Amino acid sequence: MDWDKLRIFHAVADAGSLTHAGDKLNLSQSAVSRQIRGLEEQLNTNLFHRHARGLILTEQGELLFDATSAMAKRLDAAAARIRDSEEEVFGELRVTTTTGFGTLWLAPRLPKLYEQYPDLKVDLMLEERVLDLPMREADVAIRMKEPSQADLIRKRLMTVRMGIYASPEYLEKHGTPKRMEDMADHRLICQNTDSDQVGAGLQLVKELMMYDLRSLLTVNNYFGVLQGVVHHLGLGVLPNYLIQDFPHIVHVMPDIESADVPVYLAYPEELRQSKRVAAFKDFVQEEIITYRKQWRERTEGEG
Structure with missing residues (x-):
């Protein structure tokens, strides 16, 4: 034709x-x-x-x-x-990640990216479904496991663990649990076991639910769990990357955590030379360095 x-x-x-x-x-x-x-x-x-x-x-x-x-x-x-690939950073960049990581970690940091690149247009797609990067459903993905799709450039960013967190106000009123058996005296806030979530977090939730819980609140994403925690509703199962931005919440029973959850950034091989992708990747890596530094300072201060 x-x-x-x-x-x-x-x-x-x-x-x-x-x-x-x-x-x-x-x-x-x-x-x-x-x-x-x-x-x-x-x-x-x-x-x-x-x-x-x-x-x-x-x-x-x-x-x-x-x-x-x-x-x-x-x-x-x-x-x-x-x-x-030849000019300045501009135009649309479609980024996909989970609802929890996108709303609680990535979105609050985007002002720094826009300060550097005011002409960039980020389309942030938050969902648990893994979009097909080779088929260009998105340009860049940040996922809680290593992508299995072919023809992708992947970079391991950091490791996350799920733990149990509560507000100081809740603990003052209901007491601080010291061992798993103490969960029977508290309300647990977590993702429903039928909802999409990382396997390590699901395993921790299942272990906690084996105890005779006094009360339970389930939500289908970590943003909702966090809202329950900051409003003093109970003990929430949350990823530890929240500590930097919500330093007032208390890590309860810190020895009880999930297995390591790797966080990966990936993008198609064909976008290797993209300045938009390179700018976003560099931005995320710089924020990860800052996150790790502040995490070390907090843990050393607690020690």
Whole structure:
């Protein structure tokens, strides 16, 4: 199929007028009309209904316009990536991560990224579903396990553990548990065992639920669990990366934690030269260094 004819068809369908499309393409109305007729002959169908007020797509024209629209978006994205590899950091960057990590760790730090790159447009997609990076459902992913998809560049960022946390106000009113058996005197706040969560966190929740809990509040993400903790509802199972931004909450029974949860950053091999991806990766790694430093200072101070 003639690419030039498709380009002209897309412009006409978008403008709804031969004249307006011709102005946009720097072609005469007759030249645009000839190309459209040639495409219709090639496809053996009518692509437009001709009306006095303009052109309206036929059903077949709608199908072709959907295809040329998708092509135009892919071409624009490719052109942006090409410019991105040669020029300054700008344009859209689609980042996917879990709801908990995205809302509680990444989003509060994004102002620093925008200070450095004010023309960057971040589309933050928060969900537990693992998006397909090679199929370009997202540009960059931060996940709580090593990505298994092929053709990805992956970087291990840090290790997280799930622990039990509470507000000072809650502990003052209900007492501080010293051992697992003490959970029977408290309300547990955690993710439901049927919700998507990291395996290590799920295992810790299942162990805690084996005890005769006085009360239980389940939420489907860590943001909700944190809200329960800071509002003094009970003991919450939370990732330890929260300590830096919520230093007032207390780590209860610190010897009881989940196994290590690795945090990975990944992106497609084809974006290796992308300045947007490089800028985001460098930003996250710098924030991780700061996080680790503050974590060491806190743990040394507690020791």
